[in-house]
Amino acid sequence: MREDSNTRRVIPVMVPMPANRPYSYAVPDGMRVEPGSILRVPLGPREVAGVAWDGDGEPVESRKLREIAQVFECPPLQAQMRRFIEWVAAYTLSPPGLVARMALRAPAAFDPEPLVEGLRLTAIRPDRMTAARERVLHYAADGQAWTRSGLAHAAGVSSTVVDGLLAQGVFERVELPPQPLVPLPDTEFSRPEFMPDQKLAAERLREKAGANAFSVTLLDGVTGSGKTEVYFEAVAAALDRGKQVLILLPEIALTQAFLDRFHDRFGAKPAEWHSDLAPRKRERVWRQVAEGQVRVVAGARSALFLPFRDLGLIVVDEEHDPAYKQEDRVFYNARDMSVVRGRLGNFPVVLASATPSLESRVNADQGRYERIVLSARFADAAMPELRAIDMRRSPPERGGFLSPVLIEAIGRTIERREQALLFLNRRGYAPLTLCRVCGHRFQCPNCSSWLVEHRFRRQLLCHHCGHNEPSPEACPECGTLDHLVPCGPGVERIAEEVDRHFPEARTIVLSSDLMGVKRLRLELEAIAAGEADIVVGTQLVAKGHNFPSMTLVGVVDADLGLANGDPRAAERTFQLLSQVTGRAGRSGKKSTGLLQTYQPEHPVMRALISGDAETFYEREIAERERAGLPPFGRLASIIVSAATRQEAEGYARALRRAAPAATEIDIFGPAEAPLALVAGRHRFRLLVQGTRRADIQTYFKRLLERAEKPRGSVRVQVDIDPQSFL
Numbered sequence: 001m002r003e004d005s006n007t008r009r010v011i012p013v014m015v016p017m018p019a020n021r022p023y024s025y026a027v028p029d030g031m032r033v034e035p036g037s038i039l040r041v042p043l044g045p046r047e048v049a050g051v052a053w054d055g056d057g058e059p060v061e062s063r064k065l066r067e068i069a070q071v072f073e074c075p076p077l078q079a080q081m082r083r084f085i086e087w088v089a090a091y092t093l094s095p096p097g098l099v100a101r102m103a104l105r106a107p108a109a110f111d112p113e114p115l116v117e118g119l120r121l122t123a124i125r126p127d128r129m130t131a132a133r134e135r136v137l138h139y140a141a142d143g144q145a146w147t148r149s150g151l152a153h154a155a156g157v158s159s160t161v162v163d164g165l166l167a168q169g170v171f172e173r174v175e176l177p178p179q180p181l182v183p184l185p186d187t188e189f190s191r192p193e194f195m196p197d198q199k200l201a202a203e204r205l206r207e208k209a210g211a212n213a214f215s216v217t218l219l220d221g222v223t224g225s226g227k228t229e230v231y232f233e234a235v236a237a238a239l240d241r242g243k244q245v246l247i248l249l250p251e252i253a254l255t256q257a258f259l260d261r262f263h264d265r266f267g268a269k270p271a272e273w274h275s276d277l278a279p280r281k282r283e284r285v286w287r288q289v290a291e292g293q294v295r296v297v298a299g300a301r302s303a304l305f306l307p308f309r310d311l312g313l314i315v316v317d318e319e320h321d322p323a324y325k326q327e328d329r330v331f332y333n334a335r336d337m338s339v340v341r342g343r344l345g346n347f348p349v350v351l352a353s354a355t356p357s358l359e360s361r362v363n364a365d366q367g368r369y370e371r372i373v374l375s376a377r378f379a380d381a382a383m384p385e386l387r388a389i390d391m392r393r394s395p396p397e398r399g400g401f402l403s404p405v406l407i408e409a410i411g412r413t414i415e416r417r418e419q420a421l422l423f424l425n426r427r428g429y430a431p432l433t434l435c436r437v438c439g440h441r442f443q444c445p446n447c448s449s450w451l452v453e454h455r456f457r458r459q460l461l462c463h464h465c466g467h468n469e470p471s472p473e474a475c476p477e478c479g480t481l482d483h484l485v486p487c488g489p490g491v492e493r494i495a496e497e498v499d500r501h502f503p504e505a506r507t508i509v510l511s512s513d514l515m516g517v518k519r520l521r522l523e524l525e526a527i528a529a530g531e532a533d534i535v536v537g538t539q540l541v542a543k544g545h546n547f548p549s550m551t552l553v554g555v556v557d558a559d560l561g562l563a564n565g566d567p568r569a570a571e572r573t574f575q576l577l578s579q580v581t582g583r584a585g586r587s588g589k590k591s592t593g594l595l596q597t598y599q600p601e602h603p604v605m606r607a608l609i610s611g612d613a614e615t616f617y618e619r620e621i622a623e624r625e626r627a628g629l630p631p632f633g634r635l636a637s638i639i640v641s642a643a644t645r646q647e648a649e650g651y652a653r654a655l656r657r658a659a660p661a662a663t664e665i666d667i668f669g670p671a672e673a674p675l676a677l678v679a680g681r682h683r684f685r686l687l688v689q690g691t692r693r694a695d696i697q698t699y700f701k702r703l704l705e706r707a708e709k710p711r712g713s714v715r716v717q718v719d720i721d722p723q724s725f726l
């Protein structure tokens, strides 16, 4: 290390580690670094990518001070994005380094994309002309540089023809910038004819998205009302302002049809961003988003951390969807953080849903968000007629799960050559296997949960930790053969029942564990093209798909989501079942939704059947307000886990004892978590509830400061605005 190190400039660098603040590094002489620059820095024995942060680095003893190794040739992370990272970190109580890490998830993209070799016409003419050469020259005559294969392809000749011309000097080699990933969207490409209420909504959204100002608009429209078409106008308005646009979708890997619709409107596809993207593609998206070549990204929640150069609009489609909550490392809700991003960047945000979250509804009711309502389906498509099947009065036959009423409806549907969807949010064959002789139940050795039988895979599988074992023939407890019975249904078992009743029908099971994303996409396309009569599926069939000939949706167990202690159970069930039944009748045919339930009088069932969502929302909102639950109060969970139950409980109790006194905040627990054991770790939960004004973050900071540091195998995870209470 150089002696004059105390005269070198020292800057803070955010490294992708669970560090609470940036680390200090020295800038070598002659190196140009600005806040946001993406850097290669030494960290312990390794080198990592970090981001130059703002202000001055904290003083460090000169012999400990290390130098920045390299500034990547990459657009710097914008100030807006750096503030966003700090905000998310402070709000979720996560180390900012871990949040920054989410913005740096494409290491190979920090170096520029390599130039591509291209060919350009010179003044030299070929020694002799052939028809093939003439065609090549015809295409190359536009003065543009071409790639060798691109030119050969355009001219319809083999590339040896091009090589021949190159050898004669007819072409010269030039370096071309890398191809854009997607062409530029054209906002005038194909504008739809809007119906009167759509037109009003579209105009209002255009106005909002055309302004350089923060606003949040809730686009609340029934399934099939044309929300997508309408918010595309907001996208167009932002693009016309020269801005980049982010569209968040809960299940982008499976909603390829969305990309086609975008193409129909804008003449080009958006760039996609999700975890199933090939690494090379991810890197190119990251880079071209940073450089501004990519104008529109359609992505999963993590797209919120892409390094946009000039973001001017975020649309969150299906804003109520629980998939927007990340529950891993940094616990954040991408819907809420989109609003924060819009506020920090001073640009509009659009939240779209047929069944808005209660949080967004209340924000709209209280005037913080503007609400635009589309209350009818597009064209003559009617909403499906929904009915409850009272399972107490029309029970399934012994060993079955489908009421005769539902079976009859399926029969009539497939006779008309239309499609039926049976929805059950349970993967596998049966959620529990039991020995009829000794009562033994198959449980996961690492988790407090039953093993789910997956008959296609001949396995018992734990849905929490992935533990699996071959399907047994004998009971491990009493050794009896052939007396194991599956209890309750999963989709595979429903498909088996359907097959018994309709052996001639083409039945397909769709469930994420049965096939990879590619195969799922193909299956979804095949279903949309009518290549199945009966579809049995988990929630992945519920999201955003358009199945034109689907006219019956049967919900196998409408009560399933109501039983747990989650404060959002009713809301969630209402949203999910509205969405599932909303798959029916989207192309104008008369359609039906049937809900198998043991509690047809439950407010959720009544709201679904009457179509009176308003009353349901009012009641739920009143209920939340009375209980001081979100959005009228604030919640946060602390999950303490450890290798032994004793350690977990001991530390959870210590945390409780360390809780500071606060007037607007209560702390409850610890209690053993409903999922008491996951992947071999014992879990205890504490719940913190505060008023709307309560400063939960400061409370937590004080709490964690006062408590002794966790030792041994103990881990503490804070979840602000928890969505899961398991």
Ligand code: ADP
Binding pocket: 192, 193, 194, 195, 198, 221, 222, 223, 224, 225, 226, 227, 228, 229, 230, 378, 546
């Ligand atoms: P939502 O997102 O509200 O469920 P979509 O935007 O998917 O509704 O619209 C439902 C269907 O109606 C789609 O096939 C869409 O292309 C069509 N549609 C909606 N509005 C129009 C319009 N104004 N012109 C043509 N087609 C439309």
Ligand code: ZN
Binding pocket: 444, 445, 446, 447, 462, 463, 464, 465, 466, 467, 679
């Ligand atoms: Zn397990």
